[in-house]
Amino acid sequence: MDWTEGLLQVHACPAPVDAHLLRLLGQKSPALRTRLRSGAQQLPSRLIQYPAAPSRGRISVSSEDLQCLAQGEFLNDVIIDFYLKYLLLEGVGGAVAERSHVFSSFFYKQLSKRRAAGEDVSVPDRHTRHQRVKTWTRNIDIFNKDFLFIPVNQEAHWFLVLVCFPGLEEPKLEEFSPSSEALRAGGGLRSQTPPECTLDGCRKSSVLKRPCVLVMDSLKLSHHEAVCRLIRDYLHVEWESRRGSKRLFSTETFKTCNCRVPQQDNSSDCGLYLLQYAQAFLQNPVVDLELPVRLDAWFPRQHVRDKREEIRRLVLRLHREQSG
Template identity: 55%
Template sequence: GLIQFPPPPSKGGIAVTTEDLECLDNGQFLNDVIIDFYLKYLLLERVLQDVADRSHVFSSFFYKQLTRRDNASEDSTSVSAQRRRHQRVKTWTRHVDIFKKDFLFVPVNQEAHWYLVVICFPGLEQCEEGSSPASLRGTGGEKPDEAQAEEEASGYKKLNGISEVTPESTSTDNQDKRTVTGMCVLSPLILSLRIETICKRPCILLMDSLKFSLHERVFKLLREYLQSEWELRRGSVREFSSEQMQGSHCKVPLQDNSSDCGLYLLQYVESFLQDPVVHFELPLCLERWFPRQQVRRKRDEIRDLVLHLYRHQRGTVGMDTSDGVS
């Protein structure tokens, strides 16, 4: 192997080999090792500690294991399919209470195509609104200046760093829209008074760089997983219905070739962790989240990162390996 990340003595390090690096060549599909390595690296090295603490990234094998076919040793007569699925992965969370996390990231690979599922606020039973501390603000953490506050009050809404004109939101008919739809729609008046209002909505977001895919089964299986996990960890019954935990396909930047789906998955996670969503008005419109060029550079960036870690780890063998990687 070239590197292990995180390096010993940390547990759960992912070993990356020279063969793994070959999938970073143009036109190649990213493999699970590169996906898991980069997601772990993001969480440990690239994001604010506060955001990292509120997030949990599942291994790329998690969904595969959850949904694989029953094998001969599994009792398929007396145990429900939902329970059998949960049994296969119940040890994966023995060191983490996922219901205390705000965001759970689930990389999924189906028929050689990668896409991302983000489970938001699994511990909440309903939408919660409140003011955000600086660390939770979803537009870079800076206080909006007066010009921006005025702009938002006059019918712009800034959604996750993307300004959209919403002329209809200034009409009085829509002032109390949120009670009608159940959505956290903030009227311009509220926006002007409380620019930093956040809305926590329990939901399952799906981000797929091929636009034609529908994934209703994924939502269902993950709701069932959450229900079984809740029963096991909390010892009580809680229903995770489609009304309480809505599934939503996000509008995200799309790939323009057949091989970059894994890179888009990584970029979705990176963009989300660097600037977490705070207004959960579904579906999320994130088409302009990042430029395509950013994804194109990612193959070289990840390769360079692995080689940098390789030189660093080789240079610190026998020395104190606890030093952080720059």
Template identity: 70%
Template sequence: MAKSSRLRSRPVNRSGLQQLPTRLLQYPLVPCKGRITVTQEDLACLDAGEFLNDVIIDFYLKYLLLEGVGGSVAQRSHVFSSFFYRQLSRRRAAGEDHASSVPDRHIRHQRVKTWTRNEDIFTKDFLFVPVNQESHWFLVVVCFPGLDVVRHEDFQPAAGGPDRPAGKITVNMKPQQPPECTQQGWRKRRVMKRSCILVMDSLKLSNHENVCRLIRDYLQVEWEVRRKTPRLFTPDSMRSCSCRVPQQDNSSDCGVYLLQYVESFLQNPVVHFDLPVRLENWFPRQRVRQKRDEIRSLIMRLKDKEPNK
């Protein structure tokens, strides 16, 4: 079973004191709220066979959204940190027990309500939620959270080719026929849009039903708080789907696949939401095999660009 990286024990110097991790980079490079600190210890997670930790996951997702891929899809998307679902899903703490009469979904929402204080997620088309469940990474994509009916619209092909991350390592790979439901593969004039939850799991080991329920509960309370009106988010009004996606062939790459799912979605998004969604040929396995070196090179390039170096 693929596991996330756990914090390694810190090295000890000759005097017997623990050494602090060596800071490599703070991203974004420009000082701002929510910067991510990447250490030498985090970089070791990118070694072959190691499990990615939350720092590497959050760093690369932020990079993809801010400057790695760009384009209209990124502008219409919101990425939650890996800590979001961890906070949302944890059991009630001792200090929360006194509020036994308060519905569970309100208690959970209370923990994370400030994270979207300055952003209305219901104006976004896509919400990316990295999930670590039973030490296994997978991705949840909430599509059109503000849409309350199924719509059929004219298909608007994207102008030009797909966006590519800056500095991306290129490897000769056989071209694949893109999935029919995606931007590059769609050949019809009309598309279906619906509010739904897409689960992308490279091993399919986890039970996703509870994850989808907690996310629907969160959206329901967030809608009430932001829009000041009630709205039910149910399995009928917001269906969930375990997508058929490229699968890992080892025990350590679940986090790498999660990152590639997001990158592929930003480059070649799903445009037709007739469930279930089939994305088996979204990207070749070789692209994932180069991902660790790609992220390592990116971190070192950004480190060299960091001010005051």
């Protein structure tokens, strides 16, 4: 990479690593120090680190990242990762969030990379891919979680893959009792009737809980078969590594469903829809996994239209709090 791009990568490191690396670079020679000063003028201004220190896994959001929140711009991976983490930790919280795990957008990027020249060709492909990301879950057993959120960017298009009940080996029926709030909502206090398969919309006395992969995509033209296959392969090896036994994650035992979800009406809001799908699930999750899953009326389109400004205000508020 060129000098400016290298500086951007250094600047993106969490403190105090960034300052240490820049200091080392500046001590190399007077020429480098001069170039560093001129290149630093092009560096993005860091606004926040989230979550705040001393929490682990912090994400740095810069003023440059905020530019992608302008109308018509595509969301970048920093905004996607930041807002998903915020939803889980603070934005929604509650029981569903506690039973969920959110992967970084880089997870699928690493998982889907082609085999590199130096990688052992005698090792099965699924194990090679798992090797690249195995440390990402060293502090968590994903099979103890009910939901895994995986943001995917394929051919410059964002969509959400949601793995449900990865630790469950077969479907089972569970008793279900609609909450009083859900019954009131169904009585006409909401402007939009919640989908029947969700917590707020379900009126059944029993619901189906099953291990499966839900794909939530705001464009119907996208293809997901290869993505879901790689995720099943990952789960296969992760189970073997974590549990020490064999388990088959096949299309029969771990079904895929392309959910019917609200669709985008332009060419730039796919990342916003991904974030809104995640938020809607945390607030009003699918409780009945009879396939196919229909979520057409999950949320009004205005929620997505408001999201750019909502995220911008959130980042600036956190910036004031962290700067104070």
